[in-house]
């Protein structure tokens with residue numbers, strides 16, 4: 001399948017949608033060139049300082065591009081949009097409906113927070129689209145139209161899953177952004193946000209930054225590769241003299257208390273390796289999200305849990321921890337799945353909101 005760009009009734013060839021979150025700004029834009037956007041890739045990197053932040057997809061008659069910037073560097077994002085004139089090509093002509101014609105579809109809290117800035121710097125308004133609506137329509141679109149998109153992560157291996165659109169609903173969508181939203185999805189446009197937690201991606205990056213002095217999110221993730229959480233976490237074996245506590249199903253290596261060892265030792269923060277701190281933190285947050293997600297899946301009898309949001313970052317240890325947590329708590333009944341376009345659900349949903357004809361019109365079998 002190819003992703004066919006929704007065809008807006010605009011007289012220009014491309015358009016832009018934004019998801020401005022607590023941590024990152026995500027952009028999805030189409031162009032009517034068939035060439036990969038190397039220029040865009042480079043300028044996006046230069047502007048945001050975020051590596052690997054742009055890729056693109058062939059669409060019918062052009063390409064769909066993805067890029068992201070840190071929200072704190074919104075001026076770089078504005079510069080990027082301006083340099084590529086995306087705000088001009090992105091205008092959605094609403095004259096017939098009586099709307100302001102110079103608007104860009106935007107979702108996320110930043111669509112409210114930065115509306116005046118966009119008007120001032122680019123002369124465009126932000127046409128606000130609800131964040132939960134966008135997450136769900138983005139996820140539904142990807143799960144229905146794109147293959148390969150969803151995959152499991154088991155024993156260090158990604159395995160792509162072919163989803164039968166007739167057997168997709170209901171499912172639980174867990175979006176791990178700065179905070180976490182858990183949404184029960186029953187169909188196209190049919191959903192309920194059933195839970196959430198403030199312990200999310202912002203918590204990992206925020207606490208991690210304070211505890212390790214890391215300068216970037218990727219550096220913090222990188223550190224976790226070489227860390228050993230057992231140096232800081234209190235394990236069941238630490239409490240039970242090396243033994244399991246099998247009567248309640250806990251092996252000696254199960255974490256009994258995240259960061260628990262830090263209370264019992266006469267050590268200062270500087271005595272711990274940043275690698276171990278990062279690993280412990282990542283494990284604590286991923287485990288917690290995996291557990292709450294499972295409990296919500298159980299609440300509604302949902303077997304499939306799709307995890308999105310840029311916290312995941314395609315990171316092996318994060319996906320492994322979440323998968324193991326879901327497997328452990330559900331006793332193998334529920335399954336964690338991840339999405340290739342993990343962080344772009346909201347932006348894709350906003351992009352699709354230009355289209356009024358629904359999901360079917362943008363799915364085009366590849367020739």
Ligand SMILES: Nc1ncnc2c1ncn2[C@@H]1O[C@H](COP(=O)(O)OP(=O)(O)O)[C@@H](O)[C@H]1O
Nearest residue numbers: 021022023024177178201202205217309310311
């Ligand atoms: N380059 C980055 N800078 C900051 N956070 C990042 C970066 N890459 C991944 N993240 C993680 O992704 C989270 C934001 O995910 P995202 O889905 O974009 O949410 P939001 O919409 O709240 O910005 C951050 O809190 C952090 O954990």
Ligand SMILES: CC(C)(COP(=O)(O)O)[C@@H](O)C(=O)NCCC(=O)O
Nearest residue numbers: 021022177178179180181196197198
């Ligand atoms: C408020 C939010 C929807 C904003 O989305 P985000 O920018 O984090 O992607 C999200 O942070 C969230 O769901 N927080 C959890 C709040 C709670 O349920 O306790």
